[in-house]
Each structure stands twice: as structure tokens, then as C-alpha cells.
Amino acid sequence: MTSTSATNSNSRCFAMACVAASFVLLAGCSLKQDMAQQPKNRPLSPSDFFTDGRSARPFVENTVARGSVLDDEMIVSKESNVFPLPLSQELLERGENRYRIFCTPCHGLQGDGNGMVAMRGMKHPPSYHQDRLRQVPNGYIYDVITNGFGAMLGYSAQLAPRDRWAIVAYVRALQLSRNAKISDLPPDVREKVLHPPAEKKPETHGAGAPGGKAE
Numbered sequence: 001m002t003s004t005s006a007t008n009s010n011s012r013c014f015a016m017a018c019v020a021a022s023f024v025l026l027a028g029c030s031l032k033q034d035m036a037q038q039p040k041n042r043p044l045s046p047s048d049f050f051t052d053g054r055s056a057r058p059f060v061e062n063t064v065a066r067g068s069v070l071d072d073e074m075i076v077s078k079e080s081n082v083f084p085l086p087l088s089q090e091l092l093e094r095g096e097n098r099y100r101i102f103c104t105p106c107h108g109l110q111g112d113g114n115g116m117v118a119m120r121g122m123k124h125p126p127s128y129h130q131d132r133l134r135q136v137p138n139g140y141i142y143d144v145i146t147n148g149f150g151a152m153l154g155y156s157a158q159l160a161p162r163d164r165w166a167i168v169a170y171v172r173a174l175q176l177s178r179n180a181k182i183s184d185l186p187p188d189v190r191e192k193v194l195h196p197p198a199e200k201k202p203e204t205h206g207a208g209a210p211g212g213k214a215e
């Protein structure tokens with residue numbers, strides 16, 4: 001008797017466990033279906049909800065991104081020679097770094113327009129060392145970087161305003177590197193250029209006697 005009732009209650013337990021498990025499984029399945037089938041758009045997927053057929057929406061006109069109001073202070077007109085940031089060694093080095101990445105492919109390391117891309121067929125950019133570009137105001141160079149010029153695309157998407165100005169500073173430094181007057185130099189550097197320290201001549205020793213006499 002006892003063994004049969006034990007078996008009965010065992011098998012009842014088992015049946016109940018099965019029912020419970022199948023509920024859990026069913027619930028799991030239906031949940032999974034809901035999640036998988038919820039209406040949504042994947043990045044750049046088409047959509048017939050909007051008339052232009054795109055699910056990705058353009059910014060509402062006049063949207064101002066968080067933080068970008070500060071950039072307004074760096075907008076300078078094309079005709080202006082203002083430089084809106086304090087000049088520093090650090091800014092110039094940042095400019096050199098960005099210039100090497102974004103401009104040298106076409107304009108070359110020295111700014112003479114002999115970058116790799118230009119050497120291989122793209123329209124040759126003008127040299128920064130021509131008189132016309134030496135005389136354009138800072139705002140003009142900033143505008144070319146921001147909006148592009150002729151065959152050159154703008155770099156506003158890749159370069160934040162501060163970096164664009166850092167590059168303007170570096171382009172100016174490149175121009176000066178080939179066109180500075182002695183009087184533009186700070187006095188101590190001027191002195192070194194005008195009276196360079198006498199160059200030490202490498203000691204000459206008898207042929208075939210490297211090292212020579214020890215003294």
C-alpha cells in the first residue's frame with residue numbers, strides 16, 4: 001500500500017512539474033516572439049512612414065547640438081583677419097598634428113601642394129607659399145577648411161572649430177617658414193641667426209687612423 005501511494009504521489013508530482021515546465025516554456029516562447037517582432041527601424045533601413053522613404057531623420061532645422069553654442073565664438077567672417085583663440089605652442093602643435101592627418105595627403109608636408117593624392121592625379125592644390133594665399137585673411141582659410149573650395153571638400157564633419165583654427169595657425173607658420181624677415185624673429189633667435197656660433201670643424205686625423213691620438 002505505502003509503496004503504491006508513494007508511486008502515485010511521485011507520478012503526480014512529475015506530471016505537475018511537466019505542466020509547470022511547459023507553461024514556463026510557452027511563456028518564454030511568446031515573450032521571445034513579442035520582442036523579435038516589435039515594430040522598429042534598424043539603422044538606415046527604409047521606411048514608408050515618411051515621404052522621403054528614409055527611417056533616419058534629418059535634424060530639425062535650426063537644431064543646436066548640446067555644447068555647440070560655444071563654437072559660435074569661433075565663427076569669423078571670411079574677410080576678417082581675427083584669430084579667435086589665444087595662440088600657444090600647444091595650439092600650434094595640435095595644428096601640426098591635424099594638418100599632417102587631414103591636409104598633407106593633398107597639400108604635402110610643406111604646403112606646396114605636392115601631396116600623394118595630388119601626385120597621383122587629383123587636381124593640384126595651389127601652394128600656400130604663393131603671394132595670393134599669403135595675403136588672404138585668417139577667416140578665409142578657416143572658411144576653406146569649413147566649407148571646402150572648388151574641388152576640395154569641406155572638413156567641418158571631421159574637424160571641430162578649435163582644430164580648424166589650430167590648422168589655420170599651422171598653415172600661417174608654414175607660410176612664415178619660407179617668408180619671414182629677420183626683424184620678425186625674437187631678439188635672441190635673431191642674434192643666433194645673424195651671428196651663428198662658429199661651427200666646430202670635425203677633427204681631421206691621418207687617413208686610416210680613426211680615433212687618432214688620445215689627448
Ligand code: HEC
Pocket residue numbers: 099102103104105106107117122123124125126133141144145149150151152153155167171
Ligand atoms: C583631397 C585633397 C585635399 C585635401 C585633403 C585638402 N585639400 Fe585643400 N585643396 C585641395 C584642392 C584640389 C584645392 C584647389 C581647389 C580648386 O582650385 O578647385 C585646395 C585648395 C585649398 C586652399 C586654397 C584655396 C584658394 O583660395 O585657392 C586652402 C587654403 C586649402 N586647400 C586648405 C586646406 C587645408 C587646411 C586642408 C586640411 C584641413 C586641406 N586643404 C585639405 C585639395 C585638398
